[in-house]
Amino acid sequence: xxxxxxxxxxxxxxxxxxxxxVIRGLKNQFGSQVVHQGLDLEVQRGEILGVVGGSxxxxxxxxxxxxxxxxxxxxxxxxxxxxxxxxxxxxSLRRRSGVLFQDGALFSSLSxxxxxxxxxxxQFPSLSARLRHELxxxxxxxxxxxxxxxxxxxxxxxxxxxKRAGLARALALDPELLFLDEPTAGLxxxxxxxxxxxxxxxxxSLGLTVFLxxxxxxTLYAICDRIAVLGEKRILTIGPIDEVAAxxxxxxxxxxxxxxxxxxxxxxx
Amino acid sequence: MLVCCFTPGMxxxxxxxxxxxxxxxxxxxxxxxxxxxxxxxxxxxxxxxPVKALDGGDISALDAAGALLLxxxxxxxxxxxxxxxxxxxxxxxxxxxxxxxxxxxxxxVVREARWRRLLAHVGEAVxxxxxxxxxxxxxxxxxxxxxxxxxxxxxxxxxxxxxxxMEQTGLDALPLVALLSFLIGAVVAFLGATVLRDFGAExxxxxxxxxxxxxxxxVLLTAILLAGRTASAFTAQIGxxxxxxxxxxxxxxxxxxxxxLVIPRLTALLIMLPLLAVxxxxxxxxxxxxxxxxxxxxxxxxxxxxxxxxIELRHYLVGLVKAPLxxxxxxxxxxxEGFKVGGTAQSVGERTTSAVVQSITLVIVINAVAAVFFMxxxx
Numbered sequence: 001x002x003x004x005x006x007x008x009x010x011x012x013x014x015x016x017x018x019x020x021x022v023i024r025g026l027k028n029q030f031g032s033q034v035v036h037q038g039l040d041l042e043v044q045r046g047e048i049l050g051v052v053g054g055s056x057x058x059x060x061x062x063x064x065x066x067x068x069x070x071x072x073x074x075x076x077x078x079x080x081x082x083x084x085x086x087x088x089x090x091x092s093l094r095r096r097s098g099v100l101f102q103d104g105a106l107f108s109s110l111s112x113x114x115x116x117x118x119x120x121x122x123q124f125p126s127l128s129a130r131l132r133h134e135l136x137x138x139x140x141x142x143x144x145x146x147x148x149x150x151x152x153x154x155x156x157x158x159x160x161x162x163k164r165a166g167l168a169r170a171l172a173l174d175p176e177l178l179f180l181d182e183p184t185a186g187l188x189x190x191x192x193x194x195x196x197x198x199x200x201x202x203x204x205s206l207g208l209t210v211f212l213x214x215x216x217x218x219t220l221y222a223i224c225d226r227i228a229v230l231g232e233k234r235i236l237t238i239g240p241i242d243e244v245a246a247x248x249x250x251x252x253x254x255x256x257x258x259x260x261x262x263x264x265x266x267x268x269x
Numbered sequence: 270m271l272v273c274c275f276t277p278g279m280x281x282x283x284x285x286x287x288x289x290x291x292x293x294x295x296x297x298x299x300x301x302x303x304x305x306x307x308x309x310x311x312x313x314x315x316x317x318x319p320v321k322a323l324d325g326g327d328i329s330a331l332d333a334a335g336a337l338l339l340x341x342x343x344x345x346x347x348x349x350x351x352x353x354x355x356x357x358x359x360x361x362x363x364x365x366x367x368x369x370x371x372x373x374x375x376x377x378v379v380r381e382a383r384w385r386r387l388l389a390h391v392g393e394a395v396x397x398x399x400x401x402x403x404x405x406x407x408x409x410x411x412x413x414x415x416x417x418x419x420x421x422x423x424x425x426x427x428x429x430x431x432x433x434x435m436e437q438t439g440l441d442a443l444p445l446v447a448l449l450s451f452l453i454g455a456v457v458a459f460l461g462a463t464v465l466r467d468f469g470a471e472x473x474x475x476x477x478x479x480x481x482x483x484x485x486x487x488v489l490l491t492a493i494l495l496a497g498r499t500a501s502a503f504t505a506q507i508g509x510x511x512x513x514x515x516x517x518x519x520x521x522x523x524x525x526x527x528x529x530l531v532i533p534r535l536t537a538l539l540i541m542l543p544l545l546a547v548x549x550x551x552x553x554x555x556x557x558x559x560x561x562x563x564x565x566x567x568x569x570x571x572x573x574x575x576x577x578x579x580i581e582l583r584h585y586l587v588g589l590v591k592a593p594l595x596x597x598x599x600x601x602x603x604x605x606e607g608f609k610v611g612g613t614a615q616s617v618g619e620r621t622t623s624a625v626v627q628s629i630t631l632v633i634v635i636n637a638v639a640a641v642f643f644m645x646x647x648x
Contacts, residue, residue, distance in 0.1 A: 128307060128310070135337060138334075138366065155612070155615070173303065174334065202365075205365030207358070
């Protein structure tokens with residue numbers, strides 16, 4: 001060990017230490033209907049950010065805009081310090097992030113293992129087929145599915161298993177940034193709690209930053225580091241859950257202090 | 270070397286080298302990541318000498334792919350994963366990967382050899398065809414029983430639905446059936462004219478067109494068009510209801526889906542297909558007539574009287590008697606495939622395709638059998 005290596009704690013020194021997602025003055029509009037206006041948001045490295053808001057406040061639109069699936073009418077979005085509307089920004093976003101859509105959005109004609117292999121094949125075509133398959137199996141196991149699920153088609157899986165398989169595909173490239181759109185919607189409470197635990201474990205062991213859209217109060221209380229509330233075309237408030245719950249706004253008060261919220265709060269670990 | 274070009278400054282390579290002084294210790298360094306996985310797998314495979322310890326303290330970046338390879342390396346030399354020297358952060362990841370691998374040590378299902386899969390596929394197809402046939406027969410029986418129950422009981426008739434389907438399957442299809450029959454009639458006449466002109470027997474073009482359309486083409490064309498147009502519509506309609514659990518809802522309310530959905534469709538098609546077939550025959554004859562007039566100079570009066578003279582009523586009946594049979598096949602296949610739809614949108618598409626293929630095949634097969642039959646009995 002004579003030649004001292006340069007990096008003692010490598011991750012801390014690795015290229016970007018600033019926030020993975022920075023949004024400034026975002027404007028989204030469908031026809032004459034303005035969904036977002038002057039929206040600012042910063043997602044910090046290593047956090048699970050829960051995004052909540054009533055129906056129609058544009059949670060999914062926000063996620064689709066960050067992912068570059070929908071060009072905004074104004075404002076700018078930086079992911080990993082690169083603007084996504086500039087050359088190279090989207091490529092780096094695609095390589096360093098994973099997305100779990102609402103019902104998994106697994107390719108229905110491919111088996112679970114093949115689904116997980118798709119991003120690997122797309123980004124690293126030179127990788128040998130065996131290693132790729134082994135990696136896919138590892139990701140399938142990491143999300144708590146057994147290897148028996150690997151050759152199955154998505155239609156042969158239950159809703160909860162489909163979500164896990166979708167998560168395995170989102171994790172295929174070892175992303176630093178994970179986008180989840182209502183991951184616990186449609187799961188039974190036990191399945192939802194198990195999914196929350198899984199996310200927390202993965203976040204801790206893989207060092208993920210998570211952008212999480214959810215309606216599930218249990219999820220918010222159990223795993224989110226910060227909560228962002230969407231409303232009135234912008235982020236109403238953002239911060240740890242206790243601060244957000246104390247925010248003086250009708251919707252926020254109803255949301256965090258209704259009967260369901262009290263139950264979730266009581267169940268908080 | 271097509272890696273490395275994505276994130277500048279990350280071009281360093283992972284290394285595996287023996288530590289000077291202690292031959293049995295490997296020092297691992299550099300990025301152990303997915304983009305280097307191929308190189309690492311190769312280097313690990315090339316290691317020959319036995320190793321007793323692994324020092325991964327200099328690994329600059331580790332991801333799940335790297336962790337998998339690291340575990341594989343440790344496993345090869347019987348080193349416990351805990352004995353690998355690692356930074357705390359990488360340790361957490363390695364443990365997570367090791368846990369995931371250990372939690373499910375069942376062997377992944379190995380895919381069978383290609384020829385065995387091919388053979389299995391052929392076998393499956395045979396069994397599937399057989400069960401399809403059995404299912405279709407059973408469904409035919411079920412429908413006929415229901416029909417017998419419904420017919421004497423006017424309260425169970427569903428005139429509105431029946432008329433609706435008559436419009437959709439019959440009236441709406443009329444322009445298409447007429448146009449295509451007209452064109453085919455003209456083509457048959459042209460074909461006949463080309464061959465028969467050499468023999469100076471142009472007048473027999475009339476016989477050709479009339480025989481063809483009254484006995485075979487009129488009803489066959491109609492049936493094939495309706496198999497494509499109506500069987501698929503029936504499957505899609507019933508299939509969509511099935512996938513949205515509407516059929517189950519009907520059953521729980523105590524309604525019979527066969528009486529409610531199949532009987533009106535079947536009745537509508539039984540009435541409309543023969544009528545359409547008659548129109549198809551007329552359109553075909555008209556097509557032939559125009560070609561005869563303009564291309565062969567056979568006047569309209571002569572064409573009509575020739576049809577009267579040479580064609581007997583039985584030819585018309587031989588054609589028309591098949592129409593209800595075709596209607597039965599098309600309606601039953603279409604409805605049955607609809608009931609077979611599973612939960613997904615994809616399966617609606619698959620079943621629709623299957624309904625069209627099956628009904629067209631059955632129509633052509635039945636027509637061929639009927640042709641042989643009528644020839645043998647001398648009609």
